Amino acid sequence: MRFRIFKGYNLLQGVSDSSFGSISKKRAVSFLKSLDWQGKKEDIVWAEQVFGSSVHLCRPSDSGKTIKNVDALVSENPGQVLAVVSADCLSLFLFDPKSKAIGLIHGSRRSLTRGIISKTLKEMEKSFLSDPKDILAAFAPHIRVCHYWLKQKTYKRLKNTRFKKYFVAKKGKVYFDLTGLALDELLRAGLKKENIEDCGICTFCRFKKFYSARKKEQNPLVYKERRPRFAAFFALKKPQLLDLREKKIFEKIIEKNARALKKGGVIVFPTDTVYGLIADAGNKKAVKKIFEIKKRKKEKPLPIFVKNLRAAKSLALIGKEKERVIREKWPGPFTFVLKRKKKKGIFGIKKGTIALRIPNYKPLNVLLERVGRPLTATSANLSNRPFCLRPDKVEEQLKESQRMIDFIVSGAKFPFARPSVIIDLTKKEPKILRK
Secondary structure: OOOHHHOOOOEEEEEOOHHHOOOOHHHHHHHHHHOOOOOOHHHEEEEOOOOOOOEEEOOHHHOOOEEOOOOEEEEOOOOOEEEEEEOOOEEEEEEEOOOOEEEEEEEOHHHHHOOHHHHHHHHHHHHHOOOHHHOEEEEOOEOOOOOOEOOHHHHHHHOOOHHHHHEEEEOOEEEEOHHHHHHHHHHHHOOOHHHEEEOOOEOOOOOOOOOOHHHHHHOOOOOOOOOOOEEEEEEEOOOEEEEOOOHHHHHHHHHHHHHHHHOOOOEEEEOOOOEEEEEEOOOHHHHHHHHHHHOOOOOOOOOEEOOOHHHHHHHEOOOHHHHHHHHHHOOOOEEEEEEEOOOOOOOOOOOOEEEEEOOOOHHHHHHHHHHOOOEEEEEOOOOOOOOOOOHHHHHHHOHHHHHHOOEEEEOOOOOOOOOOEEEEOOOOOOEEEEO
16 A cells, blocks of 8 residues: 555555565565565664664665664665564655655654654654654554453553553453554644645555454454564665657656746756756756756856747846847857846846846746746766766766655756856956857
């Protein structure tokens, strides 16, 4: 099963069921491949799960390992798959669409009452600057209050704590509401209720599809396996590669990229010069990502793509003489530095000037028209490193920052095949700043 709340994001997510058998590392690969996963078992990180409240921040080197003494994993590493197993406990998915970070919690009763949810969210805030109000959450199948009765020992331990709020007495037994506890913890931490999806499935009620330890306690012969388990998996996918040469899906590629830009995403897209890193120039957080991805100094301004001369005039002071010079070169591989108008809402530029360009590459011009806003655009490479004319070179240079990139689009022939010429028009005479 997968969750609707994560639809449209570049995520791998799913919960296995009994049709894949009790989960093992081999069966995990089989299940993940059913989700169109292209990775290998060495990409998976497993939590040891000790029914505690320890949270582990995953490093790229953790892939392929089982992390000891933890019940929650958080990651910002594209391609790294987080995994927890369950047979009644709540697997809780967390995703921050702004910082592109994920978390996966093994929510046993002990873990939840020990504060594992708040600890995981605090780790995401600390490591990824996540804001709880932005986070999306999903509840996997788990045992519900309808069948999760407390044993006498557990009842005595909890009856004088704040968790007695989640007791439900019926038919001579006391039942515990794991779902209610987890929901309250999320809301208390600042998540919005509309950002939380609950699949609504009780493992005890649906024991044939999702393994239930309580059901096996009641009837030891219900499963052949001694300790049957299903698993939850969560990963940030690597940026999706799209090829403009596939003419049948050209419109879909443009639409996907336009949608990503409007949502504050960053894309790698071919231009008439080199591969470019592109974002909505009016989205402060998106422009900030460009600086982070390139490791570019903040005082070094970014150029802006506009769709036509009218759009350029709305941002810069362009008199008749300057317009004559510009018209000779646009559209094309020429960036003009101009005195800017006092217009707010464009980020990554200097206070007094702005560098503008109208590219001469049909897919990019169509994208500009579709987005309907100026776009920040700079070469898709690390600062002071060679520009890129191949998508594999882009991936190689920007490997550490792939989590911040939504799509890498290929397919251009790059007629100019080098960065644009930069001409300063802020003075009386034009001056070439970069040939």
